[in-house]
Structures are given as structure tokens and as C-alpha cells.
Amino acid sequence: MNTLAVNNSRKIEPDGRSHDPDGVRRDIIAVATSEFAEKGLSGGRVDEIAARTRTSKRMIYYYFGDKEGLFVAVLEAAYARIRAIEGELDLAGMPPLDSLRKLTEFTFTYQNSNQDFVRLVMVENIHNGAHLARSETIQALNVSVLNVLRDIYDRGVAQGVFRPGIDIIDIHMTISALSFFNVSNRATFSLIFKRNMATRAALAKRRAVVADTVLRFVSKS
Amino acid sequence: MNTLAVNNSRKIEPDGRSHDPDGVRRDIIAVATSEFAEKGLSGGRVDEIAARTRTSKRMIYYYFGDKEGLFVAVLEAAYARIRAIEGELDLAGMPPLDSLRKLTEFTFTYQNSNQDFVRLVMVENIHNGAHLARSETIQALNVSVLNVLRDIYDRGVAQGVFRPGIDIIDIHMTISALSFFNVSNRATFSLIFKRNMATRAALAKRRAVVADTVLRFVSKS
DNA sequence: AAAAAAATGTACGAGACAGTTAAATAACCA
DNA sequence: TGGTTATTTAACTGTCTCGTACATTTTTTT
Numbered sequence: 182m183n184t185l186a187v188n189n190s191r192k193i194e195p196d197g198r199s200h201d202p203d204g205v206r207r208d209i210i211a212v213a214t215s216e217f218a219e220k221g222l223s224g225g226r227v228d229e230i231a232a233r234t235r236t237s238k239r240m241i242y243y244y245f246g247d248k249e250g251l252f253v254a255v256l257e258a259a260y261a262r263i264r265a266i267e268g269e270l271d272l273a274g275m276p277p278l279d280s281l282r283k284l285t286e287f288t289f290t291y292q293n294s295n296q297d298f299v300r301l302v303m304v305e306n307i308h309n310g311a312h313l314a315r316s317e318t319i320q321a322l323n324v325s326v327l328n329v330l331r332d333i334y335d336r337g338v339a340q341g342v343f344r345p346g347i348d349i350i351d352i353h354m355t356i357s358a359l360s361f362f363n364v365s366n367r368a369t370f371s372l373i374f375k376r377n378m379a380t381r382a383a384l385a386k387r388r389a390v391v392a393d394t395v396l397r398f399v400s401k402s
Numbered sequence: 403m404n405t406l407a408v409n410n411s412r413k414i415e416p417d418g419r420s421h422d423p424d425g426v427r428r429d430i431i432a433v434a435t436s437e438f439a440e441k442g443l444s445g446g447r448v449d450e451i452a453a454r455t456r457t458s459k460r461m462i463y464y465y466f467g468d469k470e471g472l473f474v475a476v477l478e479a480a481y482a483r484i485r486a487i488e489g490e491l492d493l494a495g496m497p498p499l500d501s502l503r504k505l506t507e508f509t510f511t512y513q514n515s516n517q518d519f520v521r522l523v524m525v526e527n528i529h530n531g532a533h534l535a536r537s538e539t540i541q542a543l544n545v546s547v548l549n550v551l552r553d554i555y556d557r558g559v560a561q562g563v564f565r566p567g568i569d570i571i572d573i574h575m576t577i578s579a580l581s582f583f584n585v586s587n588r589a590t591f592s593l594i595f596k597r598n599m600a601t602r603a604a605l606a607k608r609r610a611v612v613a614d615t616v617l618r619f620v621s622k623s
Numbered sequence: 624a625a626a627a628a629a630a631t632g633t634a635c636g637a638g639a640c641a642g643t644t645a646a647a648t649a650a651c652c653a
Numbered sequence: 654t655g656g657t658t659a660t661t662t663a664a665c666t667g668t669c670t671c672g673t674a675c676a677t678t679t680t681t682t683t
Binding site: 220221222223224300302303304305306307308309310313314319320324327348350351353354355357358359361362363365366367368369370371372373374376387390393394397398402 | 441442443444445521523524525526527528529530531534535540541545548569571572574575576578579580582583584586587588589590591592593594595597608611614615618619623
């Protein structure tokens, strides 16, 4: 569930300090990520974060100013992680259909394996994107996945397997929505429809359906 | 944005009381719906709800026990509303393809017009469905939309326009996910992709894409 | 009409929680 | 070497917020 590993192997000097400012920041962000993902921004407690950190509450305010500043930092770190991974995807060599399926399945699996990220995005949306709007860092992150998608789509159209005229943002939105919803709405959906959506089998089946949905949407015919 | 109309035409007796217990309950739920939808469960303030109500905080605790009891009542009311509307949908006479498109477009439009509902469901999912799990009322609500969908799908397969073997819950999940995401993730998505998703034109275009996606998924071909 | 139950107002208390104060040591750099 | 900056602790403060105690009135039942 938790996607961040806290570095527990830091050395503590005799004076009780770690002499690793950057490690302290990362430690705080890792703990805050799980706290905010679990309980939201209003529900998350600064004292609780401080207690689970190897440093003190004062340091949170020292580095991040206030609770919202910390939340912004948490969001930035979460987005930076996913962008970094997206950038590593190499789908150029494959046939367009295979590439698109692989990209979709990757997204589905990533969101499922990184529920903290999904929950943080939910929380941020409840706050109408106010913190994202204030973060230059995140808005400067260029959206690499769109380049990947553009490349796949153009090749598909050129080869006559995809129909032309589709807005790639629509493709991306569909992939995101179907992957995201499977995590974000799992609790209520499972309860109402009395289906466990978290089993290995259910996930594999749904992932295939999602990929089929995307492929059928772009395919010619 | 707000889906609940508060009855402002109640009569107030000389003693300052409304003598309309049921109206008081509805009034509280209406105000609490917008408060919780806007700020979440932890972020929502009982005092704020009380202040915007025509009654007092005392009555909130009298009728709903505590903050979470009030939230459960809010959820129940919201789900009851959507189920009531779903039940009224009459798509039986139409050709399957048209029915399915209409159902999808209805869902998309409903979610977009009832953002409070969407946000409440987001909030409840952040809480892992704990309140839904505790509400017998909601779990007893039978999921009428599945009957509608089953009827459409079976007719479509019988007529040879839909491919057989699809799980209707998958169809429903896809319709829900695509409709829901367009509201739930609008803030972050719009910011990152620099697209205003709320304009009339953007909504109409996306709604058509969503319907096409669903139809292409079930269609024979 | 008496008694019981339901509905409502006012005021307040206990605890939770974000953020601060003040002091002090270590690292860095000119 | 000495001054400036970075880092850290522990206790404290003021406010916000949920929930309640107590009193009272209205409605329903017997």
C-alpha cells in the first residue's frame, strides 16, 4: 500500500542529530504521504506525522512552513515519481496495437500498486486543485505520457490500424479514468455491487477489459 | 452545483418553532450535504452546518447522534435520490444501441449536474466505505441500473448487434468510471493538461466520446 | 387532564490541534 | 578563527470544534 520506503539505516550522531538534512526532508515527506493519503488533508494530523518521523514537529515547520506547504511537497514528490517512471517506458519499437495495450496495462497496474498516489490525487481534487495550482514544480513537469501516446497513435494511423481524428487527450483520459476508478471507487463499488475488486483474478480480468476498451475505441472498423 | 433545494416556505409559529420535525431533518441534511461535499467529512464543520440551518446544533445531535451519523444520513439521502431517478429511466422500447447510448449519456449528464453526489462518494471512498458499510438502508437499495443494463444487453445480443459473453458489471463500471472521472478529477486534470473540461463544448464532446467508447466495447465487429 | 414522549434553545466544557517561542549546537565559509 | 547559517529540541499557547448538561416547551397518549 505504502509506496515509500523510509531509510532506516541512517546513522545518529552522539548529539542525536542525523546531519542529513535531505534525509530528514525525505523522511518527513514519506511519513506525510502515508498520513495524508490515509486521512486526507483535514484529517491528517501534523502531530501524528511528527511522531512517526525520526525528527520533530518543529522541523516540519522549519522545512515546509505549514501543513499546506507540507501537502504541496507531498504532491510534488508523488507526481515526480510517476513522471519519472513514465519517462522510462520504451514502447517505440512495438506495433501500435501492442504498444497501446502495454501502456494501458502499465497505467492500470501502476495505479493499483500505488494507491497512495491515487488517494492523494483524490484528496487534492476535493480541494479543487488549490495546491497543484500553487506549485510551479508540478506544472512545469512536462507530461511525457502524451508524447508516448502521440507517437503510438500517429504510427497506428499511418499503418492504417487506428482511425484518424482522435484527440489523444481523450485516449489518455479514458486510460486514466478506467485505471483510476478501479482504485479510487473500489470501496463503495465493491460494497454496492458485492464484488471483491481486489483479488488477483478480478484485477487481471478488469485490466484486460480496460485494455480492450481502449483498443476498440481507437481501432479502425 | 447544489442539488438540494431547501424548503424556505415553512411557516414559523409565534414561538419560533416550525413544528415540522421532518422538515427540520431534511433541512439539516440539505445543508450538511453541501458542507460535506465541499469540505469532506473531517473538513466539514458541525457548527457551520448548524449556522446555515434554520434550526440549532442541538437538533443535529438530537436526530443524528453525532457527526458521522449525520454523514451517513447524507449519504443515504444522496444514494436514494439517484436510485429513484434510475428507476424512472424507460429505455425498453428503443433499439439496444440507442438505449445504451442514452443510458450512458444520461449517467454522464447526471454526474456532471450533481457534483455534490460525486464529491460525497469521493469522500466516502477516502474513508474506505466505512459509513456505507454501516448503513443497512443503502445496501438494501437494489441496484436498479443493473436490471436496465441487463435488459438492454440481452436484447442486443439476441439481435446480434452486441457480442456475447460480457459481464454487465464491466459495462456499468466503464460507464460509471468515465462519467465519474470527468467530474472527480476535473481540477487536477484540467491543471495538468491545460484544458478547461467544464465548458459546454468540452462536455458535449467528451460525452460523445464516452458513449462511443462504451458502444464500441459491446458492439459486434 | 395528567403523564409520557418528542422537540427545541442556551450555554459551556474538555480536548484536540496548528503553529510558536526560546535556546542551543553544529556545519560552513571567509 | 570567528561569524553566519543550518538544524534541532521541548514546552507552550490560543483557538477551534465536537459534543453535552440542563432547562423548557409542545405534542401525543392514556
